[in-house]
Amino acid sequence: MLDIEKRTTGIWTTYGAHQLTVCPVLPELERWDWGIADTGPGIESLGDVKGLRVLDLGSGLGRHAAHLAALGAEVTAVDASPTQHERAVTRYPNKPRLHFVCADAVAHLQDAAPYDLIYSVNGVPYLDPNRLLPVLANAIKPGGRVVFSALHTNSAGAGPSAAVAPRPEDLRLPGTTEVHPVHMWVLTHQLWEDLLTGHGLVVEKVTAIDAPQPDNTASYRLYEARRSHRVSSRPRTSTPPPPHAAVGVGVIIHGPDGVLLGRHRRGTFELPGGSVEPGETFAEAAVRELREEAGLVTNVDDTAVLGTLLDQVGDIVRVTVPVLVTRWSGTPQRCEEAIGSWRFWPLNALPHPLFVPTAQCLGTWDPSLPLDHPPAAFNPYSPGLA
Numbered sequence: 001m002l003d004i005e006k007r008t009t010g011i012w013t014t015y016g017a018h019q020l021t022v023c024p025v026l027p028e029l030e031r032w033d034w035g036i037a038d039t040g041p042g043i044e045s046l047g048d049v050k051g052l053r054v055l056d057l058g059s060g061l062g063r064h065a066a067h068l069a070a071l072g073a074e075v076t077a078v079d080a081s082p083t084q085h086e087r088a089v090t091r092y093p094n095k096p097r098l099h100f101v102c103a104d105a106v107a108h109l110q111d112a113a114p115y116d117l118i119y120s121v122n123g124v125p126y127l128d129p130n131r132l133l134p135v136l137a138n139a140i141k142p143g144g145r146v147v148f149s150a151l152h153t154n155s156a157g158a159g160p161s162a163a164v165a166p167r168p169e170d171l172r173l174p175g176t177t178e179v180h181p182v183h184m185w186v187l188t189h190q191l192w193e194d195l196l197t198g199h200g201l202v203v204e205k206v207t208a209i210d211a212p213q214p215d216n217t218a219s220y221r222l223y224e225a226r227r228s229h230r231v232s233s234r235p236r237t238s239t240p241p242p243p244h245a246a247v248g249v250g251v252i253i254h255g256p257d258g259v260l261l262g263r264h265r266r267g268t269f270e271l272p273g274g275s276v277e278p279g280e281t282f283a284e285a286a287v288r289e290l291r292e293e294a295g296l297v298t299n300v301d302d303t304a305v306l307g308t309l310l311d312q313v314g315d316i317v318r319v320t321v322p323v324l325v326t327r328w329s330g331t332p333q334r335c336e337e338a339i340g341s342w343r344f345w346p347l348n349a350l351p352h353p354l355f356v357p358t359a360q361c362l363g364t365w366d367p368s369l370p371l372d373h374p375p376a377a378f379n380p381y382s383p384g385l386a
Helices: 002-022 065-072 082-091 105-111 129-138 189-198 282-294 356-365
Strands: 053-057 074-079 098-104 114-121 140-153 167-172 179-184 201-210 219-227 245-257 256-266 272-277 302-306 309-312 316-325 339-345 377-380
Touching: 002 082, 002 167, 002 179, 002 282, 053 065, 065 074, 065 098, 074 082, 082 098, 114 219, 129 140, 129 189, 129 272, 140 201, 189 201, 189 219, 245 282, 245 356, 256 282, 256 316, 272 282, 282 316, 282 339, 309 356, 316 356
Parallel strands: 053 074, 053 114, 074 098, 114 140, 245 316
Antiparallel strands: 140 219, 167 179, 201 219, 245 256, 245 272, 256 339, 302 316, 309 316, 309 377
């Protein structure tokens, strides 16, 4: 699917190069629409944007982003096409609160600080939703919103697909008869809703946007969703952990940028940690696991064992020990195949789903965190005994 996305980006780059050559005179945005001119809803779907940190996905010429920046939003506008990016920065070279980025949307979302609002005017359907939505959901602050329009029926009358798969659509170069095929995920509204809710977003509203001309079958759907204020953990399977994994440590590293979490190949976000080996203390296990999993170095004197968490998985009692590391050295790096990447996440924007023992450890360390996880009995260590 990534090759399909790259080919489509190439077509948009051709489109942008054409527009740079022609230099059409396009006015500033006077009336906001989501894909079809002279239709509603408009900008009211975004609510009050003043002071919000906002992301425009697939920003093109940047007129929508510039409009929101003028309303007081701090807007980052991302487009993967170099020529579309060039058009935007040429038109708005020094506009306050407006920042243009030429990058793959998923790559940007993986590294960016969370946004209050992410929106897209028909840009989302050009990306594989199974690649985009997992990172998009975690790039929104808890309680933040995502609003995007998506093609539902094209002008030739072809309706949405009942499977999550791309299909070719025509992109015409303005002022010519030249047509290029671009691939889009044109899905039923139920599929989009299932995808959004499956990645932890709450769908609040879906609005049909139809062409006003009776002989034009073009139709879009506007999706408005919100990320829950609470952070979920991955539902457990009924399979108990193997006996050697029934006692483990979760290592809490908290710095200026938040708490360190890695993305496991199963899709969960996890603290460094793992099983306690024979003969190890909990602190020694934490030091070893931190080095093996994340490449960070600490020593036993710079750890605090907070206590023990007891819960039951099947017929096995799992013991998880949260260990807080107060000082360390090094830069987090991928050291184990199971963890794809490490990142510090702000406590007010933790990713989801969390690994259940990770959620339990974090909830014990900071009970104010809005975490949902199976209950576990916590036995704190007395001061001086950790």
